[in-house]
Amino acid sequence: xxxxxxxxxxxxxxxxxxxxxxxxxxxxxxxxxxxxxxxxxxxxxxxxxxxxxxxxxxxxxxxxxxxxxxxxxxxxxxxxxxxxxxxxxxxxxxxxxxxxxxxxxxxxxxxxxxxxxxxxxxxxxxxxxxxxxxxxxxxxxxxxxxxxxxxxxxxxxxxxxxxxxxxxxxxxxxxxxxxxxxxxxxxxxxxxxxxxxxxxxxxxxxxxxxxxxxxxxxxxxxxxxxxxxxxxxxxxxxxxxxxxxxxxxxxxxxxxxxxxxxxxxxxxxxxxxxxxxxxxxxxxxxxxxxxxxxxxxxxxxxxxxxxxxxxxxxxxx
Amino acid sequence: xxxxxxxxxxxxxxxxxxxxxxxxxxxxxxxxxxxxxxxxxxxxxxxxxxxxxxxxxxxxxxxxxxxxxxxxxxxxxxxxxxxxxxxxxxxxxxxxxxxxxxxxxxxxxxxxxxxxxxxxxxxxxxxxxxxxxxxxxxxxxxxxxxxxxxxxxxxxxxxxxxxxxxxxxxxxxxxxxxxxxxxxxxxxxxxxxxxxxxxxxxxxxxxxxxxxxxxxxxxxxxxxxx
Numbered sequence: 001x002x003x004x005x006x007x008x009x010x011x012x013x014x015x016x017x018x019x020x021x022x023x024x025x026x027x028x029x030x031x032x033x034x035x036x037x038x039x040x041x042x043x044x045x046x047x048x049x050x051x052x053x054x055x056x057x058x059x060x061x062x063x064x065x066x067x068x069x070x071x072x073x074x075x076x077x078x079x080x081x082x083x084x085x086x087x088x089x090x091x092x093x094x095x096x097x098x099x100x101x102x103x104x105x106x107x108x109x110x111x112x113x114x115x116x117x118x119x120x121x122x123x124x125x126x127x128x129x130x131x132x133x134x135x136x137x138x139x140x141x142x143x144x145x146x147x148x149x150x151x152x153x154x155x156x157x158x159x160x161x162x163x164x165x166x167x168x169x170x171x172x173x174x175x176x177x178x179x180x181x182x183x184x185x186x187x188x189x190x191x192x193x194x195x196x197x198x199x200x201x202x203x204x205x206x207x208x209x210x211x212x213x214x215x216x217x218x219x220x221x222x223x224x225x226x227x228x229x230x231x232x233x234x235x236x237x238x239x240x241x242x243x244x245x246x247x248x249x250x251x252x253x254x255x256x257x258x259x260x261x262x263x264x265x266x267x268x269x270x271x272x273x274x275x276x277x278x279x280x281x282x283x284x285x286x287x288x289x290x291x292x293x294x295x296x297x298x299x300x301x302x303x304x305x306x307x308x309x310x311x312x313x314x315x316x317x
Numbered sequence: 318x319x320x321x322x323x324x325x326x327x328x329x330x331x332x333x334x335x336x337x338x339x340x341x342x343x344x345x346x347x348x349x350x351x352x353x354x355x356x357x358x359x360x361x362x363x364x365x366x367x368x369x370x371x372x373x374x375x376x377x378x379x380x381x382x383x384x385x386x387x388x389x390x391x392x393x394x395x396x397x398x399x400x401x402x403x404x405x406x407x408x409x410x411x412x413x414x415x416x417x418x419x420x421x422x423x424x425x426x427x428x429x430x431x432x433x434x435x436x437x438x439x440x441x442x443x444x445x446x447x448x449x450x451x452x453x454x455x456x457x458x459x460x461x462x463x464x465x466x467x468x469x470x471x472x473x474x475x476x477x478x479x480x481x482x483x484x485x486x487x488x489x490x491x492x493x494x495x496x497x498x499x500x501x502x503x504x505x506x507x508x509x510x511x512x513x514x515x516x517x518x519x520x521x522x523x524x525x526x527x528x529x530x531x532x533x534x535x536x537x538x539x540x541x542x543x
Binding site for chain 1: 357
């Protein structure tokens with residue numbers, strides 16, 4: 001009864017939620033370690049840099065060509081605006097002048113008309129009328145003269161204005177020409193700068209090529225020096241191991257073709273030209289085997305020069 | 318597995334560009350790993366708690382506490398009681414059910430059976446999920462290996478259409494395939510370690526329970542006789 005309660009009561013498992021949180025955090029930690037702890041990036045090979053350099057000059061030239069074009073179009077539009085702006089004021093000043101000329105005479109004519117109208121009223125005295133007529137004529141003449149003078153002055157003014165306008169136009173044209181010349185100069189300068197850049201790049205390329213060629217030549221010289229040095233060393237080592245058979249007539253020469261392994265081991269020795277003296281041939285062959293390993297340059301790239309060696313040994317040096 | 322000159326070898330890219338089966342394998346492994354780590358921590362807390370409770374109970378019991386008081390305490394706090402307390406409660410209640418003067422041999426036999434039944438149940442509780450950890454430890458490397466083999470197979474198959482075979486054609490495929498193995502090992506190693514550790518701990522606890530059962534039956538027998 002009581003015991004069955006204890007038996008059937010479930011276990012209260014401690015901290016199962018905390019366990020879940022810990023499990024997740026362990027995984028997050030591991031993922032973070034993988035993502036940030038390791039450098040998974042693959043560096044591009046250095047040969048790529050050379051490819052990029054050959055491609056670079058083209059994008060530089062293109063923007064240079066395209067840049068002057070918008071500048072040309074912009075200055076052309078700018079001078080057009082000033083042309084339009086000065087022109088409207090020029091027609092305006094002459095207009096008001098003729099208007100004044102037209103307005104003034106009618107104003108004076110009424111004055112004359114008013115004077116003329118009272119005259120007929122004073123007609124009865126003829127002398128007076130004649131005198132008045134003469135006076136009137138004089139006045140009219142004076143007025144005519146005045147009008148002529150005014151007209152002359154107006155004409156002069158108009159001529160002056162015209163001259164001024166012409167001068168202004170000339171100045172504007174000169175300015176435009178100057179601007180055009182400046183633009184042309186700028187373009188020329190830009191083109192020259194681009195040409196200079198190109199020349200400099202070409203020079204740099206040439207210099208780099210020359211340097212490379214020089215370096216290659218130097219490297220080749222070094223390689224040939226190295227090869228001949230080691231060949232001499234091989235021959236010297238073999239010579240030191242030869243037990244020379246005594247008293248051979250003349251100076252017999254024996255030739256062996258030797259196949260080498262990397263590291264200086266001898267794979268194969270073949271007699272390619274006998275000296276005619278078997279004792280000497282076998283002495284040299286033995287010496288070749290005895291001098292194993294043969295001295296080889298440390299650079300493995302040079303081994304191809306030593307793979308198949310032709311060794312010629314003279315009886316007397 | 319497109320092979321450009323500069324490979325994006327970032328971890329996420331490798332996972333997202335993997336083939337479907339490799340991705341599936343990775344997903345399974347991540348789930349298994351999460352589950353096994355959850356069980357690892359759960360069992361860690363459970364076994365620690367059980368050891369603590371057993372220590373406490375043995376301390377109280379062997380100091381000569383009153384058995385009736387101990388029994389009442391166990392009944393009252395039955396949700397926080399340890400396994401050893403439950404075994405004691407089962408044996409003690411079975412012993413008390415028999416009327417005084419009945420056959421001592423039969424009483425002790427039934428008491429021992431009751432304690433053994435509770436002991437089996439408690440051990441079952443303590444050893445639960447340990448088999449899962451063992452399975453994870455033995456199987457997840459194979460699942461990871463399957464993903465790796467599949468990924469490498471695919472990367473070599475893509476190599477067949479290329480005239481000039483370079484290591485750059487195969488390397489990213491192999492790298493992404495090897496991630497599956499890494500995940501499998503990441504799931505397996507802690508599972509194996511935890512399994513071994515918890516198995517030995519539960520074995521120790523089982524030994525303690527068994528010896529306690531023997532000692533308790535001795536104590537009860539003396540009590541019945543005396």
